[in-house]
Amino acid sequence: MAGSALKRLMAEYKQLTLNPPEGIIAGPVDEENFFEWEALIMGPQDTCFEGGVFPARLTFPPDYPLSPPKMKFTCEIFHPNIYSDGRVCISILHAPGDDPMGYETSAERWSPVQSVEKILLSVVSMLAEPNDESAANVDAAKTWRDDRNGFEEIAQVTVRKSLGL
Amino acid sequence: MRSFLLTGLSLALTATVIGNAYYQKKQFYPSVVYITKSNPSMAVLYIQALVFVVLTGKMLRALFFGQLRDAEMEHLIERSWYAVTETCLAFTVFRDDFSPRFVALFTLLLFLKCFHWLAEDRIDYMERSPAISWLFHLRALSLMFVLGFLDIMFVRHAFYSTLLKGPSVQLVFGFEYEILFTVVLMIFIKYVLHAIDLQSQNPWDNKAVYLLYSELIMGLIRVVLYIAFVFIMIKVHTFPLFAIRPMYLTVRAFQKAAQDVILSRRAIRNMNTLYPDATPEELSSGDNVCIICREEMTTNCKKLPCNHIFHTSCLRSWFQRQQTCPTCRLEVLRMPRPAAAQQAQQQQQQQQAQPAQPPADNQNPFNNMPGMFGGFPFQWPPNAGGQAVPPPFGWPQQQQQQQQQQQPGAAGGAAPTSQAQTQAQAGTASSSSTSTSSTSTTTSSSSTATPGVPPFASMAPPFPGSMPFMPPMMPPMFSPFSFPPPPVPMSGLSEEELRAMEGVERGNVEARVQWLRDIQALLDGAMLLIGQYNTVASQMGTMGISTAPTAPPPQASSSQASSSSSPSSSLPSSSSLSSSSATLSQTAQLQDNAQGRAWPQGEGARPKYTSTISNTHTTDSPERARSSSISQDAEKQVEGAVGGAPAKEEDIPKWENPREEGHEDEMHEVRKRRLQHFSQQNSSPGDESSSSSGKHEQH
Numbered sequence: 001m002a003g004s005a006l007k008r009l010m011a012e013y014k015q016l017t018l019n020p021p022e023g024i025i026a027g028p029v030d031e032e033n034f035f036e037w038e039a040l041i042m043g044p045q046d047t048c049f050e051g052g053v054f055p056a057r058l059t060f061p062p063d064y065p066l067s068p069p070k071m072k073f074t075c076e077i078f079h080p081n082i083y084s085d086g087r088v089c090i091s092i093l094h095a096p097g098d099d100p101m102g103y104e105t106s107a108e109r110w111s112p113v114q115s116v117e118k119i120l121l122s123v124v125s126m127l128a129e130p131n132d133e134s135a136a137n138v139d140a141a142k143t144w145r146d147d148r149n150g151f152e153e154i155a156q157v158t159v160r161k162s163l164g165l
Numbered sequence: 166m167r168s169f170l171l172t173g174l175s176l177a178l179t180a181t182v183i184g185n186a187y188y189q190k191k192q193f194y195p196s197v198v199y200i201t202k203s204n205p206s207m208a209v210l211y212i213q214a215l216v217f218v219v220l221t222g223k224m225l226r227a228l229f230f231g232q233l234r235d236a237e238m239e240h241l242i243e244r245s246w247y248a249v250t251e252t253c254l255a256f257t258v259f260r261d262d263f264s265p266r267f268v269a270l271f272t273l274l275l276f277l278k279c280f281h282w283l284a285e286d287r288i289d290y291m292e293r294s295p296a297i298s299w300l301f302h303l304r305a306l307s308l309m310f311v312l313g314f315l316d317i318m319f320v321r322h323a324f325y326s327t328l329l330k331g332p333s334v335q336l337v338f339g340f341e342y343e344i345l346f347t348v349v350l351m352i353f354i355k356y357v358l359h360a361i362d363l364q365s366q367n368p369w370d371n372k373a374v375y376l377l378y379s380e381l382i383m384g385l386i387r388v389v390l391y392i393a394f395v396f397i398m399i400k401v402h403t404f405p406l407f408a409i410r411p412m413y414l415t416v417r418a419f420q421k422a423a424q425d426v427i428l429s430r431r432a433i434r435n436m437n438t439l440y441p442d443a444t445p446e447e448l449s450s451g452d453n454v455c456i457i458c459r460e461e462m463t464t465n466c467k468k469l470p471c472n473h474i475f476h477t478s479c480l481r482s483w484f485q486r487q488q489t490c491p492t493c494r495l496e497v498l499r500m501p502r503p504a505a506a507q508q509a510q511q512q513q514q515q516q517q518a519q520p521a522q523p524p525a526d527n528q529n530p531f532n533n534m535p536g537m538f539g540g541f542p543f544q545w546p547p548n549a550g551g552q553a554v555p556p557p558f559g560w561p562q563q564q565q566q567q568q569q570q571q572q573p574g575a576a577g578g579a580a581p582t583s584q585a586q587t588q589a590q591a592g593t594a595s596s597s598s599t600s601t602s603s604t605s606t607t608t609s610s611s612s613t614a615t616p617g618v619p620p621f622a623s624m625a626p627p628f629p630g631s632m633p634f635m636p637p638m639m640p641p642m643f644s645p646f647s648f649p650p651p652p653v654p655m656s657g658l659s660e661e662e663l664r665a666m667e668g669v670e671r672g673n674v675e676a677r678v679q680w681l682r683d684i685q686a687l688l689d690g691a692m693l694l695i696g697q698y699n700t701v702a703s704q705m706g707t708m709g710i711s712t713a714p715t716a717p718p719p720q721a722s723s724s725q726a727s728s729s730s731s732p733s734s735s736l737p738s739s740s741s742l743s744s745s746s747a748t749l750s751q752t753a754q755l756q757d758n759a760q761g762r763a764w765p766q767g768e769g770a771r772p773k774y775t776s777t778i779s780n781t782h783t784t785d786s787p788e789r790a791r792s793s794s795i796s797q798d799a800e801k802q803v804e805g806a807v808g809g810a811p812a813k814e815e816d817i818p819k820w821e822n823p824r825e826e827g828h829e830d831e832m833h834e835v836r837k838r839r840l841q842h843f844s845q846q847n848s849s850p851g852d853e854s855s856s857s858s859g860k861h862e863q864h
Contacts, residue, residue: 003292003362004458004479010295011459033234035293062293065457066486112457112483112491 005064009034012116024120026058035060037069039120043159044128048152052159056088056123058116068093068110071119075162078154080130080141089136090122172216179213182206211265215272222276229308230283231300237286244282247410248275254407259334267334274341277315281348284308288352291359302360309353316346332401340394344411347386354379370465370478374429381426384419391415425485432484436467436477443468455479457491471495 023042043049135141323339457479
């Protein structure tokens with residue numbers, strides 16, 4: 001039988017295809033390599049990202065689920081918790097050992113209980129409610145805090161771009 | 166495309182050079198001589214040789230690996246750059262031996278290294294690929310065979326040439342190929358392990374362990390090889406600069422492997438000794454999917470103290486990283502094991518019982534306070550005198566006892582049953598707030614999760630799943646004099662500060678909660694003193710606080726009832742007040758007794774100080790109200806005002822043990838007088854509210 005990481009990823013893929021959560025599509029880039037996933041996240045309703053479809057890439061480590069995957073948006077997105085190169089900064093994607101920001105308790109970090117679905121749902125809620133206290137993109141956090149209208153305008157632009165308009 | 170162009174260009178150049186030589190000399194030998202004499206021609210030919218080598222490499226790669234994956238390619242390029250730099254460094258050491266043959270050998274070495282790396286990546290990929298074809302096995306096996314064979318041949322050659330001609334650059338090659346041979350061996354071991362794993366349907370639990378150990382052994386061999394090599398090189402030539410980086414990496418890898426093995430062993434040992442195997446019933450009841458691997462659990466499962474069940478192998482690999490429960494993050498290693506707890510308990514017992522065994526009726530200080538410490542699941546020191554039970558499992562028993570003893574008080578009291586329940590609830594809540602501050606929030610939240618349920622029912626021996634283990638309350642309270650710092654008196658409260666405690670705003674509630682905490686601290690201290698007193702009393706043979714039935718329960722409850730009609734009880738949800746009451750009189754009395762001053766034994770004259778604390782401890786709950794009537798004794802000890810903001814640590818004056826003060830006689834006189842005064846008030850119920858809610862009268 002194949003490695004446990006692969007088995008778990010296959011199980012998660014199956015789960016995600018059978019019961020897809022609302023607004024999320026995810027799966028391996030190709031069936032040969034289950035450690036590279038592509039995800040499409042719809043901007044949550046009633047937020048400034050509504051209507052957008054944001055592609056992201058998930059890279060799983062060989063020892064998944066003991067270590068967290070990495071997630072990176074492959075489109076342009078302006079958000080306090082997403083680095084300008086697209087990397088997503090949420091606490092559940094951080095391994096318990098390292099604390100890049102020094103503010104998270106280990107209780108909100110990665111654990112094998114998490115899954116792709118939970119990660120993506122967290123990302124959706126992160127899109128809906130940015131956490132400007134631990135900003136990955138300082139400009140975005142500042143705009144979010146000081147100039148909400150400006151932020152929403154920029155978000156609308158990225159939404160349109162993500163749709164190819 | 167570019168490589169095609171370059172190859173073509175190189176071929177054309179070579180053809181031109183050879184054609185030109187042949188055209189000039191007309192014969193084979195003269196043209197060869199001409200070419201070897203001419204530097205530009207040789208340069209062209211060297212480039213052509215390199216192109217041929219690259220082409221061969223590509224061909225072999227296509228043969229053994231097929232298409233390279235992106236990650237493999239990236240890996241290869243990254244490592245090649247390091248290898249090239251190190252080769253150049255090696256050239257500097259062996260500049261005397263520099264010759265085309267030497268360069269060719271190094272190039273070959275570089276190529277073989279690349280193939281080793283690729284093979285390594287490919288075998289690692291075995292574990293991650295959903296389908297492994299027979300072609301993969303064929304390629305892997307033949308590649309490993311070829312590489313191993315080449316390595317051995319080169320080592321052999323280097324060995325004999327060093328023996329015959331003395332140390333030369335062959336030393337480096339021999340050593341490099343030896344290292345490469347260990348790589349091939351490691352790849353082979355991994356391949357075999359993965360192949361065995363692929364055969365069976367079920368995951369092979371011990372594969373990770375075997376891998377760890379083989380990595381450890383290989384790491385050791387490599388470290389020894391490197392050390393030997395550096396040693397020889399220093400003796401023969403000079404310090405091998407080019408070997409520093411790989412050597413460092415090897416040592417690091419070895420260290421990591423050793424650490425992994427240690428951690429793994431520890432995890433296995435812990436699992437075997439600490440956690441029980443999950444029984445089939447536990448597995449069949451409810452969800453039996455292992456949350457780590459998302460597979461069904463049938464055998465080989467372990468149950469953690471928090472009742473979460475996982476595969477043994479999954480848990481082991483997780484414990485190598487972190488010693489927490491994956492689901493609830495309970496720090497499993499910090500869990501006091503039953504054995505250890507028992508041991509600690511016994512030690513406590515010894516400490517406590519050293520002077521003399523306390524009388525049996527003093528086993529439990531709660532005996533003496535019916536209806537007062539309703540649901541307090543406290544484990545007070547004296548308790549250890551009679552019962553040696555590990556903290557988590559001792560509670561129910563103790564609580565049953567309490568419950569029984571509480572019966573007369575609760576039943577006889579005028580307080581409605583609902584109040585008794587909420588009282589019990591508050592008991593739980595306040596108990597959680599006395600546990601270490603780190604857990605206090607979580608425990609209190611979990612205790613609110615069972616509203617209305619008396620704690621005896623909700624506190625089954627192993628706590629409900631998500632409830633973090635309440636640390637045994639010994640550490641903070643155990644040393645006899647670690648008295649909680651007493652809060653500040655209320656007499657100095659200004660109007661604003663008092664107003665801060667009214668109302669339903671967050672700030673108000675926080676202020677209240679802060680006061681309640683302070684009161685809680687006082688109560689804790691009082692309980693401690695009771696404990697001390699019991700010990701001392703038993704030691705001195707004086708009478709303990711066997712006052713239980715004599716402080717009449719109805720009186721106690723009526724004072725509670727009256728206290729709930731104190732001003733703030735007119736707040737919205739005063740009916741849902743959770744209250745807990747405590748007598749501080751005991752404390753004072755105890756202190757006196759402990760000093761050898763016999764308190765008047767007339768039971769009726771015994772003062773009764775009530776301190777009724779009630780709050781819903783969740784600060785953001787809309788229904789929060791509080792009626793707090795604090796005994797004057799408490800008020801006296803409470804010093805300094807706490808406004809809307811919670812008191813800071815440094816604001817709280819340091820507690821001084823009254824016993825250590827010189828004017829203790831004075832103190833006791835004052836206290837006595839006060840107590841008597843209070844007992845008079847208590848005897849006439851009408852006065853109670855005025856006395857007990859003295860604080861509220863200020864506004």
